[in-house]
Amino acid sequence: MQNEQIKILTASLKRLLRRGATRQLQNIIKKTHMADLAISFKELSPDNRQRLFKLIDDPEQIGLLFSTLEETLFQEFVKKVDFEKLVDAFDHMASDDAATLLSLLDEELSDKILSKMQTEESDNVEQLMSYGEDAAGSLMATDFVALEEDVNAKQVIEALQSKYLDVEMPFYIYVIDEYGKLVGVSSLRQLVVVQPDLPLKEFMATDIVSVKPYTDREEVARLVSRYDYLAVPVVDDDNRIVGIVTVDDVIDILHEAATEDILRMAGVGEEFVETQTVLRGTKTRLPWLMASFIGGVAAFFIIGGFEEDLIKFTSLAAFIPVIMGMGGNIGTQSSTIVVRGIATGRIDIRDFSKVVLKEFSVGALLGIVYGLFIGIIASITFASEPFSLALAAVVGLAILLSMAIAALVGSMVPLILERLRIDPAVATGPFVTTSIDIVSVYGYLIIASWLLGS
Numbered sequence: 001m002q003n004e005q006i007k008i009l010t011a012s013l014k015r016l017l018r019r020g021a022t023r024q025l026q027n028i029i030k031k032t033h034m035a036d037l038a039i040s041f042k043e044l045s046p047d048n049r050q051r052l053f054k055l056i057d058d059p060e061q062i063g064l065l066f067s068t069l070e071e072t073l074f075q076e077f078v079k080k081v082d083f084e085k086l087v088d089a090f091d092h093m094a095s096d097d098a099a100t101l102l103s104l105l106d107e108e109l110s111d112k113i114l115s116k117m118q119t120e121e122s123d124n125v126e127q128l129m130s131y132g133e134d135a136a137g138s139l140m141a142t143d144f145v146a147l148e149e150d151v152n153a154k155q156v157i158e159a160l161q162s163k164y165l166d167v168e169m170p171f172y173i174y175v176i177d178e179y180g181k182l183v184g185v186s187s188l189r190q191l192v193v194v195q196p197d198l199p200l201k202e203f204m205a206t207d208i209v210s211v212k213p214y215t216d217r218e219e220v221a222r223l224v225s226r227y228d229y230l231a232v233p234v235v236d237d238d239n240r241i242v243g244i245v246t247v248d249d250v251i252d253i254l255h256e257a258a259t260e261d262i263l264r265m266a267g268v269g270e271e272f273v274e275t276q277t278v279l280r281g282t283k284t285r286l287p288w289l290m291a292s293f294i295g296g297v298a299a300f301f302i303i304g305g306f307e308e309d310l311i312k313f314t315s316l317a318a319f320i321p322v323i324m325g326m327g328g329n330i331g332t333q334s335s336t337i338v339v340r341g342i343a344t345g346r347i348d349i350r351d352f353s354k355v356v357l358k359e360f361s362v363g364a365l366l367g368i369v370y371g372l373f374i375g376i377i378a379s380i381t382f383a384s385e386p387f388s389l390a391l392a393a394v395v396g397l398a399i400l401l402s403m404a405i406a407a408l409v410g411s412m413v414p415l416i417l418e419r420l421r422i423d424p425a426v427a428t429g430p431f432v433t434t435s436i437d438i439v440s441v442y443g444y445l446i447i448a449s450w451l452l453g454s
Contacts, residue, residue, distance in 0.1 A: 010040040017048045026055050034061055038068040049077060059085075063093035066101055075104055087116045095121065095142050096249065099128035103138075136220045137213030139253075140234045140243030143167045146174040147200060149183060154196035156186075171230040174241055175204045181239045182208060210235045213242065220245050221253040222345045295434030299324075299441045306445040315382055316448055319374070319395050320441060326370060327402035327440040331432045334359045334410030339424045342414060349419050356411045363407025367400035374399050387452060394451050398444035405443070406436045 009032065016025050029037065029052075041049060056062055066074055066089065078086065090098050090113055102110045102125065114122045124142045131137030145164050147156060156173055164170060173191060175184035184204030194203050210233045211220050224232055224247060234243040303320075338355060341347030347355055375396030382388045410432050414424035 006036060006039050009036060010043045013040055013044065013052065014048070017044070017051055022055065025052065029056055029061075034064040035068045038065055038070075041065070042070060042073050050080060053077075053081070059088040059092040062089040063097065067093070067097045071104055074101065078105065079109075083112075083116075087113055090125075091117050091121055095124040095128055096139050098125045099138060103129060103133065131213055134217050135213060136211050136215045136217055136234050136245055137243070139217060139249045140213070140245050142243045144174060144231075144233075144241065144244045145170050145172070146176050146182075146241055149175050149177060149201035149204070150199050152197050152199045153191055153194050153203075156191055156200065171246070172244075173200065173204075174233055174244075175200045176241065182210065182233060182235055182241045184208065185233070208233065210239075210241075211245070212236070217245075217253050218343070221250045224250045225254070226345070292430060292434055295437050298438050302438065302442050302445065306449060313387065313391070313448065313452055315378075315385070315391060316394075316445070316452075319378065319398070320444065322374060323395070323398050323402050323444050324437050324440045326399055327406040327436045328433050330363050330366060330403050331406035331410035331436040334363065334407045335414055335432045338411050338414040342418055342424055347415075349415060352415050352419075355415065356408065359407045359411035360404060364400065364404040366407075367403035370403065371396035371399040390451050394444070394448045397447050397451075398440070401443045401447070402436070402440040405439055406432075409435060409439075 009028070012028065013025070016028070041052070044052065053062075056065065062085070066078070069077070090102070093101075098121075102113060105113075114126060117125070128138055128140065128142070143166065145160065145167055147159060151159075160170060170188065173186045173188070174182060175186065177183050184201065184206050185208055186200060186204045190203060209223055209227060209229070211223065213234055213236065215234075220232060223229070224245070229247070231244045231246045233241050234245060235241050338347060338359070341355075375392040378395045379388050379392035382391055385391070413432055417424045
């Protein structure tokens with residue numbers, strides 16, 4: 001439904017731009033959320049983007065549009081925007097969004113924009129940019145509500161209506177002591193149900209979950225997800241609140257982390273295909289495909305070493321793809337489950353034995369089931385051959401061995417890499433599939449030589 005609406009919006013914009021219907025375009029801009037407009041924006045030609053952009057006068061809307069554009073499109077488009085209009089948009093943008101976008105620009109343009117921004121706003125943005133890209137400080141909002149613990153509920157509401165009107169997302173009232181240290185927090189819901197003369201210290205929650213400016217942003221996302229918070233406070237070493245990380249940023253973090261893990265496990269880097277050049281895409285995939293190539297060559301030599309058995313029992317060759325495929329699939333499943341569990345904090349390195357044993361057991365049980373299936377198929381297909389039962393046993397045992405070992409390797413490798421402080425998503429996929437192919441073929445042919453040879 002949403003995709004259909006975007007298609008209609010894009011078609012309408014193109015038609016109205018072609019007709020030069022300025023008033024109708026301005027009406028659409030006023031009624032359309034910038035996140036939707038950003039999707040249509042990339043479907044327009046460069047000239048039409050410029051014409052449409054000139055009709056957006058509100059700097060806050062421009063800032064929101066910039067924040068929702070794809071990175072490559074933003075970097076390309078922003079070079080053509082009038083500089084004064086650009087500075088005005090960054091002045092009206094949330095500090096965390098401004099810091100993120102400025103970090104995407106070349107240093108010269110970024111410094112030039114910062115020098116022309118309002119002093120207070122540029123100071124906030126520069127502070128956020130001083131933190132590492134993956135740190136909580138780089139994405140925290142510096143606008144938040146913090147009041148002393150003796151302020152009563154009525155005074156808090158009055159402050160929200162006067163002093164804190166510009167706070168972007170006042171999810172919580174943070175409570176500080178006389179030294180400015182964070183001592184409690186109250187939700188807006190709690191604030192409106194208590195007696196007006198009750199001070200914050202009487203109804204605030206004191207079990208606060210907070211993070212430091214240098215806490216890894218994925219750890220922040222896990223905390224917000226675990227406790228279902230709408231925001232988490234960021235405090236300095238003296239426990240003074242310096243900002244908050246809101247749930248909208250957390251959603252972006254989780255989305256980016258999941259995307260990076262999937263792309264890394266596939267061995268295609270961390271960028272979307274559409275943002276990669278042909279040369280960069282080739283260079284990124286080359287080393288991981290080399291691992292698969294080496295595995296294929298190793299399997300070739302293994303199969304060549306059992307040439308006599310394969311000549312004598314040609315039917316063995318028919319089952320090699322099935323055995324390699326089943327092992328590869330369950331190995332990928334196990335590694336994906338464990339990598340995702342590590343990324344979300346659901347699996348810890350201390351769970352090594354428990355996780356590996358569970359995945360091995362699952363792989364063995366599935367191996368028994370599919371081993372029986374493929375064994376029955378082998379015995380029926382080659383029923384006229386004197387070795388049909390032996391062949392069925394060979395294939396069935398090979399499937400069991402392949403799937404059990406694949407599940408074992410698929411669960412062990414990510415945990416070992418995590419123990420070695422290597423990102424499990426980087427090397428798990430290619431390593432697991434390649435090693436399982438080799439083990440599956442070798443195990444299958446060894447079992448065949450034992451049983452059929454005798």
